[in-house]
Amino acid sequence: MGRLFAVVSGKGGVGKSSFSVILARQISLTESVIVLDLDERLGSLDTMFNVADNKVFNINDCINKTKSVNEAALKVNPNLFLLAAPADELNLNGLYEFLLGLSFKYQNIILDLPAGLNVNLLKAIPSFCEFLVVCQQDGISVKDAFLVGEKLRELDFFEPRLIINRYVYKRSFRSKILGVNIDNIIDSSALRLLGIIPENEEMALLFLGKHLKRNNKAKQSVKRITERLYGKNVPLPNIKKI
Numbered sequence: 001m002g003r004l005f006a007v008v009s010g011k012g013g014v015g016k017s018s019f020s021v022i023l024a025r026q027i028s029l030t031e032s033v034i035v036l037d038l039d040e041r042l043g044s045l046d047t048m049f050n051v052a053d054n055k056v057f058n059i060n061d062c063i064n065k066t067k068s069v070n071e072a073a074l075k076v077n078p079n080l081f082l083l084a085a086p087a088d089e090l091n092l093n094g095l096y097e098f099l100l101g102l103s104f105k106y107q108n109i110i111l112d113l114p115a116g117l118n119v120n121l122l123k124a125i126p127s128f129c130e131f132l133v134v135c136q137q138d139g140i141s142v143k144d145a146f147l148v149g150e151k152l153r154e155l156d157f158f159e160p161r162l163i164i165n166r167y168v169y170k171r172s173f174r175s176k177i178l179g180v181n182i183d184n185i186i187d188s189s190a191l192r193l194l195g196i197i198p199e200n201e202e203m204a205l206l207f208l209g210k211h212l213k214r215n216n217k218a219k220q221s222v223k224r225i226t227e228r229l230y231g232k233n234v235p236l237p238n239i240k241k242i
């Protein structure tokens with residue numbers, strides 16, 4: 001049975017889709033992975049994976065059983081597939097059963113969730129799902145990460161893990177006014193830290209369907225996160241150099 005990951009956040013725009021794209025590409029170097037864009041009406045992963053022109057079907061066609069995954073999935077590379085977001089409401093009724101079936105076909109499934117706490121959506125996700133909560137270095141997204149973590153525990157999921165995105169170490173105006181350091185974020189979110197991704201302007205390239213260079217620091221952070229997810233002991237680098 002494959003692993004199921006869900007990338008979530010309370011606050012929007014914290015980098016869930018960007019992280020999902022790099023994570024999926026990283027995993028696909030060694031194992032099969034299918035990404036499900038669950039951001040109903042607002043999906044962006046078809047563009048980010050540069051396969052939007054090939055899109056005909058979306059995840060609802062599979063949940064409704066009018067198309068098979070083989071027919072509907074967009075091939076990004078031989079190991080990486082995407083089910084595009086529905087153009088209207090996600091069909092929550094068949095989602096649970098669909099995800100269970102999918103976990104026997106792919107070694108990894110990544111769910112890119114919309115922001116917010118949609119309890120009906122969370123209830124349609126099987127309990128073996130591993131949640132990765134993304135937040136940024138600001139009080140509001142950290143508070144929202146805490147609330148997401150609480151809800152996931154209440155719903156009996158495994159202990160969720162935290163990803164701090166757009167991290168800025170230097171005491172710039174922005175990091176001063178946002179004012180939270182890594183210790184505060186871990187304490188206030190009450191989540192176990194999985195990794196830290198730096199602020200990196202090249203991340204915008206992902207929205208153009210482009211790849212990041214191998215030595216891109218954000219990409220390297222996601223590579224370390226992936227290694228940790230697969231059981232490797234990869235220490236955090238010096239936070240001044242992330």
Ligand SMILES: Nc1ncnc2c1ncn2[C@@H]1O[C@H](COP(=O)(O)OP(=O)(O)O)[C@@H](O)[C@H]1O
Nearest residue numbers: 012013014015016017018166198199200203204
């Ligand atoms: N580490 C980063 N450094 C700089 N910009 C980032 C980073 N991560 C994400 N972004 C930018 O933040 C915006 C929102 O990202 P996105 O992945 O769409 O977030 P979400 O899926 O949570 O709404 C995009 O403009 C993206 O390029």
Ligand SMILES: [Mg+2]
Nearest residue numbers: 016017018039
């Ligand atoms: Mg998104």
